[in-house]
Amino acid sequence: MSASDLVSPAVPSGPLVLVGTPVVPGVALGPVVRPSAGVRLPEAEQPELPEEARAAEKVLFRAAAELVAARLAARASAATGVSAEVLSTTAGMARDRALWGAAEQRIDLGVPAASATVQAAQQFVDMFTTLGGLMAERVPDVRDVRDRIVAELTGQGEPGIPSPEVPSVLLADDLAPADTAGLDPARVIGLATRLGGTTSHTAIIARQLGLPCVVAMEGLEDVRAGVPVLLDGDAGTLTVTPDPAEARLRVEAARVAAEVLAGYSGPARTRDGHAVPVLANVQDGPGALAAVAAHAEGVGLLRTELAFLGRAQEPTVEEQAAGYAEVFEAFAGRKVVLRTLDAGSDKPLAFATPPDEANPALGVRGLRIARRDPGLLERQLDAVAEAARRSSETPWVMAPMVATVPEAAAFAAAVRARGLVPGVMVEVPSAALHAERLLEHVDFLSIGTNDLSQYTLAADRLSADLADLTDPWQPALLTLVAMTAEAGRRTGKPVGVCGEAAADPLLACVLVGLGITSLSCAASAVAGVGARLATVDLDTCRRAAEAALAQDDPAAARAAVREVIAADA
Numbered sequence: 001m002s003a004s005d006l007v008s009p010a011v012p013s014g015p016l017v018l019v020g021t022p023v024v025p026g027v028a029l030g031p032v033v034r035p036s037a038g039v040r041l042p043e044a045e046q047p048e049l050p051e052e053a054r055a056a057e058k059v060l061f062r063a064a065a066e067l068v069a070a071r072l073a074a075r076a077s078a079a080t081g082v083s084a085e086v087l088s089t090t091a092g093m094a095r096d097r098a099l100w101g102a103a104e105q106r107i108d109l110g111v112p113a114a115s116a117t118v119q120a121a122q123q124f125v126d127m128f129t130t131l132g133g134l135m136a137e138r139v140p141d142v143r144d145v146r147d148r149i150v151a152e153l154t155g156q157g158e159p160g161i162p163s164p165e166v167p168s169v170l171l172a173d174d175l176a177p178a179d180t181a182g183l184d185p186a187r188v189i190g191l192a193t194r195l196g197g198t199t200s201h202t203a204i205i206a207r208q209l210g211l212p213c214v215v216a217m218e219g220l221e222d223v224r225a226g227v228p229v230l231l232d233g234d235a236g237t238l239t240v241t242p243d244p245a246e247a248r249l250r251v252e253a254a255r256v257a258a259e260v261l262a263g264y265s266g267p268a269r270t271r272d273g274h275a276v277p278v279l280a281n282v283q284d285g286p287g288a289l290a291a292v293a294a295h296a297e298g299v300g301l302l303r304t305e306l307a308f309l310g311r312a313q314e315p316t317v318e319e320q321a322a323g324y325a326e327v328f329e330a331f332a333g334r335k336v337v338l339r340t341l342d343a344g345s346d347k348p349l350a351f352a353t354p355p356d357e358a359n360p361a362l363g364v365r366g367l368r369i370a371r372r373d374p375g376l377l378e379r380q381l382d383a384v385a386e387a388a389r390r391s392s393e394t395p396w397v398m399a400p401m402v403a404t405v406p407e408a409a410a411f412a413a414a415v416r417a418r419g420l421v422p423g424v425m426v427e428v429p430s431a432a433l434h435a436e437r438l439l440e441h442v443d444f445l446s447i448g449t450n451d452l453s454q455y456t457l458a459a460d461r462l463s464a465d466l467a468d469l470t471d472p473w474q475p476a477l478l479t480l481v482a483m484t485a486e487a488g489r490r491t492g493k494p495v496g497v498c499g500e501a502a503a504d505p506l507l508a509c510v511l512v513g514l515g516i517t518s519l520s521c522a523a524s525a526v527a528g529v530g531a532r533l534a535t536v537d538l539d540t541c542r543r544a545a546e547a548a549l550a551q552d553d554p555a556a557a558r559a560a561v562r563e564v565i566a567a568d569a
């Protein structure tokens with residue numbers, strides 16, 4: 001039976017439940033709304049414009065592009081955080097001189113404005129696709145801007161998300177970043193997509209807006225607009241035409257849970273009092289202040305490279321020291337774990353990453369950039385030491401992408417020489433396999449589950465098609481986490497988790513059960529994780545961890561853990 005047979009109200013066998021990857025907890029009940037149909041692009045072959053019409057056609061093109069940019073910029077100024085950034089980046093692309101130049105060149109040759117827009121956009125799509133990494137991530141923005149300009153030129157109306165009259169659940173294949181960023185949470189109360197992973201733009205923005213969200217959900221295409229659905233962002237399910245009374249009970253339970261979150265103020269501990277600090281992942285001083293406000297107990301991952309994306313030159317020691325000191329001061333007297341530059345792969349830095357690598361995810365990234373330029377690491381450690389001196393703190397400093405024991409030993413020596421506390425990230429299976437040997441040299445480990453899943457399952461963490469493989473509930477990934485935590489237990493040294501896995505409240509219980517000693521996640525996820533831990537005993541976490549390890553796939557692991565935890569509630 002296909003999913004479309006089941007969405008008909010005539011089906012007697014109870015509601016259909018679709019399953020995907022949960023990314024933002026919470027429950028939403030309402031009718032389905034779908035993005036408006038895609039923009040019709042002009043046929044490839046168009047009659048040539050007469051020469052005397054070309055100047056006017058260029059004026060039309062500029063007016064359409066400028067209108068699109070102005071609308072997006074207005075939404076950007078009404079938004080905050082990541083949403084504002086995404087909307088203003090897309091607005092900037094609609095005003096991009098290179099895009100305009102490419103389109104106008106074609107209009108000068110007699111191509112009508114709509115076709116010229118399509119051809120110019122394709123030129124950029126091809127270029128960004130060839131460059132790969134972060135540049136390739138801009139392709140959806142280029143296509144989105146193309147569609148908006150063509151819609152304007154051809155009178156098709158603004159593409160994207162309609163504004164529903166009643167609070168609704170948005171179902172889509174995938175969303176352009178600007179569409180997600182422009183969502184009004186009063187009207188769109190939940191979001192599910194057929195594609196996308198836990199680190200996709202859709203997921204990041206939904207997390208910021210606090211919108212219950214599930215991605216990578218198969219069968220979604222068959223659920224029609226207007227049908228009532230219950231979206232469960234904790235379980236990762238979508239119930240089509242749910243029983244109304246049961247659905248209302250579930251919504252009420254979620255509301256009570258949200259109240260508990262609002263009252264969270266840390267420190268995090270299990271119901272029986274086992275302390276597990278919940279720290280925040282931040283990138284700069286303002287981010288650290290937001291994390292303090294969110295009751296994070298410290299910083300578990302300061303992603304230093306994010307402050308320097310787009311820089312052509314290495315920042316000076318002084319500039320770096322000033323930036324790091326802001327973070328240390330925001331968390332004065334508390335733990336801050338700074339990560340040295342993780343340049344390369346999806347985060348290339350012009351001054352650190354080799355150009356033209358055939359396979360950047362397996363190339364010179366993370367600690368490996370110091371092979372080409374040891375001074376880069378030395379100067380960054382000098383800056384950290386200087387910031388520590390100024391703020392009288394002793395930060396922990398860790399290296400990303402460590403694969404071998406000699407790498408860890410050399411890094412530890414350089415860090416200790418500056419009076420700082422050395423650690424390494426476990427992001428490569430070889431590091432998990434040799435965790436105990438690494439701990440002979442460093443004082444702590446921090447597991448980066450985003451990369452550890454990519455390298456364990458051999459699946460690109462940015463690929464929407466492979467999101468099921470990079471799901472942090474994959475039992476093989478959890479087995480490596482268990483091995484690493486066990487190494488920490490044997491040596492008496494801390495082992496934290498700082499990848500997206502730590503932002504999932506249910507998975508956090510499993511990680512604690514595996515022996516993880518601290519968790520670090522986005523500031524917006526801190527209360528959810530801390531409040532969840534307060535509802536379970538350490539022993540329940542241990543049994544939940546055993547149950548998860550015994551499964552063969554993420555959905556089965558989630559279900560098994562829910563069962564263990566519900567039995568002890």
Ligand code: PEP
Binds near residue numbers: 447449498
């Ligand atoms: C990780 O890989 O899990 C991690 C925390 O590092 P990043 O996401 O910055 O690569």
Ligand code: MG
Binds near residue numbers: 451
């Ligand atoms: Mg990583």
